[in-house]
Amino acid sequence: xxxxxxxxxxxxxxxxxxxxxxxxxxxxxxxxxxxxxxxxxxxxxxxxxxxxxxxxxxxxxxxxxxxxxxxxxxxxxxxxxxxxxxxxxxxxxxxxxxxxxxxxxxxxxxxxxxxxxxxxxxxxxxxxxxxxxxxxxxxxxxxxxxxxxxxxxxxxxxxxxxxxxxxxxxxxxxxxxxxxxxxxxxxxxxxxxxxxxxxxxxxxxxxxxxxxxxxxxxxxxxxxxxxxxxxxxxxxxxxxxxxxxxxxxxxxxxxxxxxxxxxxxxxxxxxxxxxxxxxxxxxxxxxxxxxxxxxxxxxxxxxxxxxxxxxxxxxxxxxxxxxxxxxxxxxxxxxxxxxxxxxxxxxxxxxxxxxx
Numbered sequence: 001x002x003x004x005x006x007x008x009x010x011x012x013x014x015x016x017x018x019x020x021x022x023x024x025x026x027x028x029x030x031x032x033x034x035x036x037x038x039x040x041x042x043x044x045x046x047x048x049x050x051x052x053x054x055x056x057x058x059x060x061x062x063x064x065x066x067x068x069x070x071x072x073x074x075x076x077x078x079x080x081x082x083x084x085x086x087x088x089x090x091x092x093x094x095x096x097x098x099x100x101x102x103x104x105x106x107x108x109x110x111x112x113x114x115x116x117x118x119x120x121x122x123x124x125x126x127x128x129x130x131x132x133x134x135x136x137x138x139x140x141x142x143x144x145x146x147x148x149x150x151x152x153x154x155x156x157x158x159x160x161x162x163x164x165x166x167x168x169x170x171x172x173x174x175x176x177x178x179x180x181x182x183x184x185x186x187x188x189x190x191x192x193x194x195x196x197x198x199x200x201x202x203x204x205x206x207x208x209x210x211x212x213x214x215x216x217x218x219x220x221x222x223x224x225x226x227x228x229x230x231x232x233x234x235x236x237x238x239x240x241x242x243x244x245x246x247x248x249x250x251x252x253x254x255x256x257x258x259x260x261x262x263x264x265x266x267x268x269x270x271x272x273x274x275x276x277x278x279x280x281x282x283x284x285x286x287x288x289x290x291x292x293x294x295x296x297x298x299x300x301x302x303x304x305x306x307x308x309x310x311x312x313x314x315x316x317x318x319x320x321x322x323x324x325x326x327x328x329x330x331x332x333x334x335x336x337x338x339x340x341x342x343x344x345x346x347x348x349x350x351x352x353x354x355x356x
Contacts, residue, residue: 031097040294041092047301051087054308055080061321071135071155078159079128083304086121090301098185105180113187116174123166125304126212129264131162137219140226169207173200194281201279209272216261259310267303271296 035041058080062073069077096113099105110116135155139146177200181188191197274296277283287293 029098029100032094033097035092035094040298043298044090044092044301047298047305048087048090048092051083051090051301051304051308054305055084055087057322057325058308058318059084061318061325064325065321070152071139071150072132074152074155074159075128075132075135078162079125079132079307082121082125082128083307086118086125086304089115089118089121090304096187099180099187101180101182101185109179109187110175114174114178116171116178119170119174120167122300122304123170123208124163125307126208126264127162127166128159129260129307130212130215131158133216133219133260137223140223170204173203198280201276204279205272205276209268213261213265216264220261263306263310264303267299267306271300 059077062069062077062080065073096108099108099113135150138150177191177196178187178189180186181190189197189200191200274283274287274293278285278287
């Protein structure tokens, strides 16, 4: 026996009473809830503004230094662009009350009611971070092959392909399972069976969280192992301040690795666990429009704000380039690549690589 499972997927929250009180509304016209500035909407707006400002600065700095950019700079630019677009799409808008059962209503639900464009941008941000992690892994573990095969043109092509795949990955499931619920004249997921709903939940949980987390953990752990092994070699080969420089670089990379992984998990794990639980029936649909949902969603949105802080601001070259940007100086090109740095000890011809 088939069942219909439907629930909202909108980041601009209405209250539970606003949503469920309209369950019996048979209107066939457009109508909207008033935009009431609850605390969660204020936090959402603050996250959006912070994300737009921070990521715009990243894009401006990278554009100014584009002549010297390398693979990591291109990937960071992709991540910043995705976070900028996602932050813009986070700006709170009025939530629909009723939507007509028509082609126009279906189009609105797929693109507006579902916020699929924001999901695509958030997915592109996540997989850009994964690409950065893989890029730095191959640069450190296989440096000769990396220099031979990794070019700006190839990385740019990979970025375009990644955006295309992410668009299909997170767009097609929404377009095929989201629409107008004719019983309530509202946008929601419409699944024919509980198994279809569970399959969708597993798919999103896998590609939105599990796979990126595994790749980040494996690549960053491998980087930490390689740097630890190199530190032992340098401990025997060099002395004094030279050894301290390498150990400091190693510690910096390991700490940054932990910050990257922990921040991503903290921001995304709660919302993904609850969304997964609702889809497989482990958690009640009443989870929506509760303070728990608001907190989980805001935490996920904040990841786009944290990216410029965690992955960008910690880099000295970026801070210098940012200062020159505000001073309108023309010396940014002398810095070289912003996020792909090599510290060289000239006395011993020792190269110290840094991540991101």
